Amino acid sequence: MDLATRLKEIKDALKAGLKHQGPWHDRLPEFSIVDRVEIKIVPRFKTSGLSGNEWRQNISVVGYFKGEVVFTERCGDMDYALASVYSFYKHTSIPKVVLQKEKECCDQPSCMNKATNRYLMKKVHSEGNHFEANAMKKSHGQGYYRQFCDIHAERGDACLNDTDSNYLPIEGGPGNSTNLDSSPSGGPIVMDL
């Protein structure tokens, strides 16, 4: 099935209120199971008739994904606290709460807004990270989609993968963008010698 036919099929299914029509949700290359980490020292005054009273502290670590807690740890020192974050990030399989939030939220990392724009992808990266010519072929005719809130609806034109020209709107589109935040690229540093 070609992309245009698949796009029409998905739009028709949405109009009819049908679910489970695909396509597959494709994560951005920058996807991470944690988008905010709080590490803080928590002091407590320990009292004991046997060993005496003293101030002690441990380290509280809390990791979040789109506002939901995905990771907590209590550590004896800062070395272990920092290592625990890295271990969670590198070795934990994707938590259920992350999968649930992904279904409804904008794909922009750390954005907690509901997704209101959905785009079918034209091309995707292959296993070797080369840019694939045909997303439909790789997905066996299902297609891949991404979704964004109105602030992040416009994706720009700087890369091949996550760019307006690589998307066909299923719902909404880059024209829905309400983004007011932009900053110029750093560019080369010019030194006056």
Ligand SMILES: [Zn+2]
């Ligand atoms: Zn967003």
